[in-house]
Amino acid sequence: MDKIDFKKRDRALYQPPAGRFVTVDVPPLPYVMVDGHGDPNTAPAYVQAVQWLYAVSYALKFALKSGGQDYVVPPLEALWTAEDPASFVARRKDEWAWTVMIRTPEGIGPAQWQAAIGKARTKLGEAPPSLRHEILAEGPSLQTLHVGAYDDEGPTLAHLHDELMPALGYTFAGPHHEIYLSDPRRTDAARLKTVLRQPVRALEPDKGSRS
Numbered sequence: 001m002d003k004i005d006f007k008k009r010d011r012a013l014y015q016p017p018a019g020r021f022v023t024v025d026v027p028p029l030p031y032v033m034v035d036g037h038g039d040p041n042t043a044p045a046y047v048q049a050v051q052w053l054y055a056v057s058y059a060l061k062f063a064l065k066s067g068g069q070d071y072v073v074p075p076l077e078a079l080w081t082a083e084d085p086a087s088f089v090a091r092r093k094d095e096w097a098w099t100v101m102i103r104t105p106e107g108i109g110p111a112q113w114q115a116a117i118g119k120a121r122t123k124l125g126e127a128p129p130s131l132r133h134e135i136l137a138e139g140p141s142l143q144t145l146h147v148g149a150y151d152d153e154g155p156t157l158a159h160l161h162d163e164l165m166p167a168l169g170y171t172f173a174g175p176h177h178e179i180y181l182s183d184p185r186r187t188d189a190a191r192l193k194t195v196l197r198q199p200v201r202a203l204e205p206d207k208g209s210r211s
Contacts, residue, residue: 003071007072007074014195016145021160023140025139026137026141033131033134034052034101034131035099035128036100053076053101057102058073059119060112071105075180077103077179078180081096081176082095083095088153088154089161138197141174142160142164146193146194147193150194172198173199176198179195180194
Protein backbone atom coordinates (compact mmCIF):
# COMPACT_ATOMS: atom_id res chain seq x y z
CA MET A 1 0.00 0.00 0.00
CA ASP A 2 1.45 3.36 -1.03
CA LYS A 3 1.40 6.09 1.61
CA ILE A 4 0.80 9.65 0.39
CA ASP A 5 3.04 12.30 1.94
CA PHE A 6 1.75 15.70 0.82
CA LYS A 7 4.94 17.47 1.91
CA LYS A 8 7.00 15.35 -0.46
CA ARG A 9 4.46 15.13 -3.28
CA ASP A 10 3.58 18.83 -3.32
CA ARG A 11 7.01 20.27 -2.57
CA ALA A 12 6.25 23.72 -3.98
CA LEU A 13 3.60 24.21 -1.28
CA TYR A 14 5.75 23.14 1.66
CA GLN A 15 9.36 23.91 0.74
CA PRO A 16 9.77 27.57 -0.21
CA PRO A 17 13.23 29.13 0.15
CA ALA A 18 14.22 30.88 3.36
CA GLY A 19 14.99 34.55 3.19
CA ARG A 20 12.98 35.48 0.12
CA PHE A 21 9.40 35.29 -1.10
CA VAL A 22 8.44 33.27 -4.17
CA THR A 23 5.18 33.01 -6.09
CA VAL A 24 3.12 29.82 -5.86
CA ASP A 25 -0.30 28.99 -7.32
CA VAL A 26 -2.12 27.06 -4.61
CA PRO A 27 -4.87 24.72 -5.86
CA PRO A 28 -8.14 24.21 -3.97
CA LEU A 29 -7.40 21.82 -1.08
CA PRO A 30 -9.60 20.08 1.53
CA TYR A 31 -9.04 20.69 5.25
CA VAL A 32 -10.46 19.89 8.65
CA MET A 33 -11.01 23.37 10.16
CA VAL A 34 -11.95 25.08 13.43
CA ASP A 35 -12.36 28.85 13.99
CA GLY A 36 -11.54 30.96 17.02
CA HIS A 37 -10.30 34.30 18.33
CA GLY A 38 -7.61 35.54 20.68
CA ASP A 39 -4.04 34.84 21.71
CA PRO A 40 -3.25 31.22 20.75
CA ASN A 41 -0.86 30.99 23.69
CA THR A 42 -3.57 31.65 26.27
CA ALA A 43 -6.96 30.93 24.65
CA PRO A 44 -8.36 27.55 25.85
CA ALA A 45 -10.40 27.38 22.64
CA TYR A 46 -7.18 27.19 20.61
CA VAL A 47 -5.97 24.13 22.54
CA GLN A 48 -9.37 22.48 22.15
CA ALA A 49 -9.41 23.24 18.42
CA VAL A 50 -6.00 21.66 17.85
CA GLN A 51 -6.97 18.58 19.85
CA TRP A 52 -10.06 18.12 17.72
CA LEU A 53 -8.15 18.59 14.47
CA TYR A 54 -5.69 15.84 15.31
CA ALA A 55 -8.33 13.49 16.70
CA VAL A 56 -10.47 13.79 13.57
CA SER A 57 -7.49 13.67 11.22
CA TYR A 58 -6.14 10.45 12.69
CA ALA A 59 -9.61 8.91 12.74
CA LEU A 60 -9.87 9.68 9.02
CA LYS A 61 -6.38 8.33 8.38
CA PHE A 62 -7.11 4.96 10.01
CA ALA A 63 -10.51 4.70 8.34
CA LEU A 64 -8.97 5.30 4.92
CA LYS A 65 -6.11 2.93 5.65
CA SER A 66 -8.55 0.12 6.39
CA GLY A 67 -9.98 0.77 2.92
CA GLY A 68 -6.61 0.58 1.20
CA GLN A 69 -5.61 4.26 1.14
CA ASP A 70 -2.92 5.51 3.52
CA TYR A 71 -1.42 8.95 4.03
CA VAL A 72 0.83 10.87 6.40
CA VAL A 73 -1.21 13.32 8.49
CA PRO A 74 0.10 16.70 7.32
CA PRO A 75 1.36 19.47 9.60
CA LEU A 76 -0.86 21.88 11.46
CA GLU A 77 -1.73 25.05 9.53
CA ALA A 78 -3.54 28.25 10.44
CA LEU A 79 -5.19 31.24 8.79
CA TRP A 80 -4.85 34.51 10.68
CA THR A 81 -6.91 37.67 10.29
CA ALA A 82 -7.17 41.02 12.06
CA GLU A 83 -8.93 44.27 11.37
CA ASP A 84 -5.50 45.93 11.22
CA PRO A 85 -2.82 43.84 9.41
CA ALA A 86 -0.21 45.79 11.39
CA SER A 87 -1.26 43.83 14.46
CA PHE A 88 0.60 40.84 13.02
CA VAL A 89 3.81 42.84 12.76
CA ALA A 90 3.30 44.26 16.26
CA ARG A 91 2.27 40.78 17.59
CA ARG A 92 -0.92 42.07 19.24
CA LYS A 93 -2.23 38.55 19.54
CA ASP A 94 -5.41 39.32 21.44
CA GLU A 95 -6.66 41.05 18.25
CA TRP A 96 -6.21 37.99 16.06
CA ALA A 97 -8.92 35.71 14.68
CA TRP A 98 -7.79 32.30 13.52
CA THR A 99 -8.78 29.18 11.66
CA VAL A 100 -6.61 26.20 12.56
CA MET A 101 -6.66 23.35 10.08
CA ILE A 102 -5.11 20.11 8.85
CA ARG A 103 -5.19 19.02 5.22
CA THR A 104 -6.93 15.79 4.21
CA PRO A 105 -6.95 13.69 1.05
CA GLU A 106 -9.63 14.45 -1.50
CA GLY A 107 -12.79 12.36 -1.63
CA ILE A 108 -13.71 12.25 2.06
CA GLY A 109 -17.40 11.33 2.10
CA PRO A 110 -20.12 12.37 4.59
CA ALA A 111 -20.21 8.93 6.20
CA GLN A 112 -16.44 8.92 6.75
CA TRP A 113 -16.58 12.44 8.15
CA GLN A 114 -19.37 11.69 10.61
CA ALA A 115 -17.66 8.48 11.73
CA ALA A 116 -14.43 10.38 12.41
CA ILE A 117 -16.30 13.00 14.45
CA GLY A 118 -18.03 10.26 16.41
CA LYS A 119 -14.73 8.60 17.24
CA ALA A 120 -13.18 11.89 18.35
CA ARG A 121 -16.24 12.72 20.45
CA THR A 122 -15.73 9.63 22.61
CA LYS A 123 -12.40 11.12 23.74
CA LEU A 124 -13.04 14.85 23.67
CA GLY A 125 -16.74 15.38 24.31
CA GLU A 126 -18.74 17.94 22.37
CA ALA A 127 -17.20 19.19 19.13
CA PRO A 128 -16.45 22.89 18.53
CA PRO A 129 -19.41 24.44 16.66
CA SER A 130 -17.19 25.56 13.76
CA LEU A 131 -15.63 22.13 13.17
CA ARG A 132 -15.98 21.36 9.47
CA HIS A 133 -14.44 19.77 6.37
CA GLU A 134 -14.04 22.45 3.73
CA ILE A 135 -12.20 23.34 0.54
CA LEU A 136 -9.79 26.26 0.77
CA ALA A 137 -9.05 28.01 -2.54
CA GLU A 138 -6.13 30.45 -2.30
CA GLY A 139 -4.69 30.67 -5.82
CA PRO A 140 -1.73 33.01 -6.49
CA SER A 141 0.27 33.57 -3.31
CA LEU A 142 3.62 34.78 -2.06
CA GLN A 143 5.39 32.56 0.43
CA THR A 144 8.70 32.08 2.21
CA LEU A 145 10.23 29.83 4.86
CA HIS A 146 10.70 31.50 8.23
CA VAL A 147 13.34 29.89 10.46
CA GLY A 148 13.10 31.02 14.06
CA ALA A 149 10.61 31.90 16.77
CA TYR A 150 7.06 32.76 15.79
CA ASP A 151 7.42 36.17 17.45
CA ASP A 152 10.36 36.97 15.15
CA GLU A 153 8.14 36.93 12.05
CA GLY A 154 7.32 40.65 12.34
CA PRO A 155 10.12 42.11 10.18
CA THR A 156 9.47 39.54 7.44
CA LEU A 157 5.77 40.37 7.36
CA ALA A 158 6.50 44.10 7.44
CA HIS A 159 8.74 43.67 4.37
CA LEU A 160 6.00 41.69 2.62
CA HIS A 161 3.16 44.09 3.42
CA ASP A 162 4.94 47.43 3.15
CA GLU A 163 7.56 46.85 0.46
CA LEU A 164 7.24 43.71 -1.65
CA MET A 165 3.49 43.65 -2.28
CA PRO A 166 3.30 47.37 -3.22
CA ALA A 167 6.35 46.99 -5.46
CA LEU A 168 4.73 44.08 -7.29
CA GLY A 169 1.34 45.79 -7.52
CA TYR A 170 -0.38 43.28 -5.25
CA THR A 171 -2.95 43.54 -2.51
CA PHE A 172 -4.37 41.01 -0.04
CA ALA A 173 -6.58 38.26 -1.47
CA GLY A 174 -7.07 36.17 1.64
CA PRO A 175 -5.91 35.62 5.23
CA HIS A 176 -2.28 35.31 6.29
CA HIS A 177 -1.49 31.58 6.21
CA GLU A 178 1.11 29.68 8.23
CA ILE A 179 2.21 26.05 7.95
CA TYR A 180 4.03 24.70 11.01
CA LEU A 181 6.67 22.28 9.78
CA SER A 182 8.28 21.87 13.22
CA ASP A 183 6.90 20.59 16.53
CA PRO A 184 7.41 23.44 19.04
CA ARG A 185 7.38 20.92 21.88
CA ARG A 186 10.51 19.24 20.51
CA THR A 187 12.27 22.01 18.59
CA ASP A 188 14.23 24.97 19.92
CA ALA A 189 12.48 28.24 19.06
CA ALA A 190 15.46 29.43 17.01
CA ARG A 191 15.13 26.38 14.73
CA LEU A 192 11.39 26.33 14.15
CA LYS A 193 10.45 26.16 10.46
CA THR A 194 7.23 27.87 9.36
CA VAL A 195 5.90 28.53 5.88
CA LEU A 196 4.52 32.07 5.68
CA ARG A 197 2.00 32.47 2.85
CA GLN A 198 -0.07 35.41 1.66
CA PRO A 199 -2.68 35.02 -1.11
CA VAL A 200 -2.48 38.05 -3.40
CA ARG A 201 -4.22 39.67 -6.35
CA ALA A 202 -3.20 42.47 -8.67
CA LEU A 203 -4.35 45.94 -7.71
CA GLU A 204 -6.97 47.34 -10.02
CA PRO A 205 -5.72 50.32 -12.02
CA ASP A 206 -6.82 53.73 -10.80
CA LYS A 207 -9.68 54.52 -13.16
CA GLY A 208 -9.53 58.16 -12.20
CA SER A 209 -5.95 58.66 -13.34
CA ARG A 210 -5.03 60.16 -16.70
CA SER A 211 -1.98 59.52 -18.77
